[in-house]
Amino acid sequence: MHEQLIKLIKKAQAPLTSRKVGCILITKENKLYEGYNVEKEERILHAEDIAVSKARKDKEDFKIKEIHLMANGKPENVKRAIPCENCSKILQPHSQEDFKAVFYFFDDSKKTYSLNLSNIINAYTSFNEIPLISDSKRFDKYFKGYLTEIDQKFILEFVNQIKSMCNEIYLTGSACKRGSPKPLLAKEIMGKSYLDIDLITLFSNKNKEEVNKIIKKSILKSLNNIGFSFKELFEKDEISYILEEDPTSKDSEGFLFRKFYWAKGMQLTISPPDYKKNLLMPSSIDMSAGINLKETITKKYLDKKWLVRLL
Ligand SMILES: [Zn+2]
Structure with missing residues (x-):
């Protein structure tokens, strides 16, 4: 063959x-x-x-x-x-x-x-409507066997850390069980069905620097609270929004930035077959921050409702 x-x-x-x-x-x-x-x-x-x-x-x-x-x-x-x-x-x-x-x-x-x-x-397949799974019991049930235990703990902790400073939180992309089947092969290769955690956070605060600080601090604190002793969190310097469909559509008032955040050793790319060794690490965070959902999420993801609301 x-x-x-x-x-x-x-x-x-x-x-x-x-x-x-x-x-x-x-x-x-x-x-x-x-x-x-x-x-x-x-x-x-x-x-x-x-x-x-x-x-x-x-x-x-x-x-x-x-x-x-x-x-x-x-x-x-x-x-x-x-x-x-x-x-x-x-x-x-x-x-x-x-x-x-x-x-x-x-x-x-x-x-x-x-x-x-x-x-x-x-x-x-699209979700019929955007599921709201804000309480931890429902979250655990919904993602049991899908998200790794560490990522599950991280996401819940992150929501807890940031909820008083932000208005809405969404989980999107493959980590929310949708968003193209490419990561399914990752499950075969490394035992989980997603590569990174795509999160969307919506704020009333329009100051990009301040929002970035809030996010960074919350991610780092959450990682530490679930048992990882990371001192530093890395981020991609420039604001990135490189998407196939329409990169210019993100240049709007309701969109603040998109950034990857990770600590040393966190997973970044899929490159079989030696990927398995990182399995116990939390995944890297692909964060989009904005003022409203419509201008912050990839249009296709919103159209197909490939997202889950966490707050
Ligand atoms: Zn085809």
């Missing part, structure tokens, strides 16, 4: 993104259908879409048993091989049972990871 996928990657055409993906569908009848992505100015075709179209020509209502996928390049590119929202919806009607997606590494023929299609689809 690995060799066959390498051949497909070599056939893939990705002049626009240089992200190449190859896939092999296996149907219930054990028929194999191949696909690779083709990027043209006028149209981008994904590997899964091509493979499904081929299979459909043979049998309109075919059922998929497995899909095998590979992305080109470094091991961490494995996340690029996860079916996108659109492809997941193309695959879903052909999923009789909850089929497995198996991921391969370009330069390692021995290792594979796998996910169920339902988990991938679930990660793209």
Whole structure:
């Protein structure tokens, strides 16, 4: 399978993104259908879409048993091989049972990871409404087995520390159980389904320096209160808002800044396979601060309600 996928990657055409993906569908009848992505100015075709179209020509209502996928390049590119929202919806009607997606590494023929299609689809699904889980009992119940115990403790402690100085707190991104399935592979690799903790804090205070101080102090104090003796908290100096969708939309009055905060040893990036050693550490904090939610959160996340309210 690995060799066959390498051949497909070599056939893939990705002049626009240089992200190449190859896939092999296996149907219930054990028929194999191949696909690779083709990027043209006028149209981008994904590997899964091509493979499904081929299979459909043979049998309109075919059922998929497995899909095998590979992305080109470094091991961490494995996340690029996860079916996108659109492809997941193309695959879903052909999923009789909850089929497995198996991921391969370009330069390692021995290792594979796998996910169920339902988990991938679930990660793209919107919440019906924004859940409010401000009390700790509900929080524990809601995130049990999802957030690591340390991150769970940290978040609760952080809410406690900062609540008198801020108006609203939200947990968003993969740590709130939503926000694309990329981190699901992290669960396979390092045992948890998210990479960092995306928090949103809303203030009446418009002074960026003051708000930054409040946040930094609260994070550090929370870490110390849950048993880590960090003396210093690092932050990215410049205000960052680099997002694919629309970086300019954050240049508004209701948005203060976005920053990463971490202490030495806290997790920052996903780079398998030696990631596991940091498992007992708290995750780094990706914090967005603002005056109102609409101008502080990524638009897509708000539209899909990929967030949980903590205060
Ligand atoms: Zn796709």
